Amino acid sequence: MTDLAPGPLSSWTWLTSWRFDAVGVVLSVLLLVPYVWLLVAAWRRGVQWPWWRIASYVVLGVGTLLYVTCGVVGVYRQTFLWMFAAQVAIIGTVTPMGLAVGDPLRLLAAATGSTDTVLHRVVRSRIVRLLIFPAVSSVLDIGGILAVFFTGYGQRAIESELVGTLLILQLLIVGLIFVLPTLAEDLLPGWATPAVRTFLAFFDGIADAVPGILVMVANTTLFPHFPGFSAAADPLRSGLSHYMDQKYAGGALLAVAEGIGVPMLAAVFVEWLHSDAAEARATDAELDRAEAARTPAATTAPEGCHADQPETVADQPWWLTDPRLADRYGKRDD
Template structure:
């Protein structure tokens, strides 16, 4: 686990390019939170760790190693990348025509449909189900090209989910944070269902693992049970930082709205305007439209 390393050239090149572009964009900003830079670079480092460490050396030998790799690429690395607010940085540093095009795309129907809550839920939940409940898993073991594409799609799917849920960057939709909580609960249920299927179900890719003639480590059934636990419990544990970030973001948005309401009330008081009659929520700018009397 310590000495087994390999070099995934495509992954390392992509990570280096993204790191250079991000740092160059940061240098052009007069102010940029260092925490965002640290988060984004940590996400890139996580991708290198998953694709070059023992997790890459043994990902076709042990089922549980592949499970760890997939969870990190779907849940951990994308969350760190999203916390780096790369889209905000891109909008601040890209040429004006590029920014205008991105904003037009973000306001379009396709982008809004792609970021609909049910779509992003499927974006996070579907990849593990497709990998482990279809022949795709065995293909990733036997084809390096398929394996690389699946890794890329895992990172993109995870980033799409966390980008739209944390809303640190501009998003096509402004959904309530409560929607993210319900999506997280649905993801926990699906993780448990997949874990049970892999724990109690038949062995995956038995011909591949039998051909290895491995005489060390856990036997195939135990190996798959460990991997099922990784996907079940590990997936939920990997989602805890997201829940924490979501709660922090939710609290900050509430504080911002409270300041806006206080400022509006202060302006009305200074202008000598008396608040209109009715219950308090009928005078709250954030709730008036929803609860106004017909």
């Protein structure tokens, strides 16, 4: 069904053009309400969830979804092809990243006190493990966007509300399949260290540029029946040709993909720092426990042992005699 914008695009319409989109509103509510409930449950258990994770989930995640479906992007998605492309790119990359930085899985564990909930078991299932494997999720991500613009999928999504809803769900789910494991520690195999996940985020930023470049260099009209290419839409387009509109669509895909690449790398790097800090705290705690276990035995000197006797290996500090820690805190005297 054709739903052209009510008037030409201007700087003012970026703030004033809104419409009610049932799919966008329902999805936003379904994403926001459980997260708020988990925040309250975690707070009651004494867990203070970081404010920046909450802001990312609400503003960058749910907020962008609501804006591109009910805001100016949703209003003009059938008038300008580049608006439709921007909607696809934002829902497929920006929104999933905002939701993933909010860390809903870890919040669920904090709110319930368990990592064995139904959702955790689903995430650990074989099929999900296969889908979140970096090679598979990257192909799904890039292949899905290419299918929108180089098959009849995108045209059908514009014409049919049902197919359009399926497209939004696909973009959200596939985006989360890639982004969520990249930002989490325990969803990928053991070889996916923070350094490896940083590389994966860097590679994804490069690979996400492919659909935008291909759309920009396409010599044929990818959406011959796009509603905005009809004569009825000419007064709304301010003279923008179909050819340039398609070029701008590729530019929109490229700009969103590369624009979110740096924040994505930053988020993965921050997770890397947090992981190193947690590992250091765990190591320090282990050392403290070992020292506490050895201290009582060291306080009671054996009978006949005098302070002026030469220090033996047994008398040396435990961190010098423990083979596992000698290299870190000093070499053991042979």
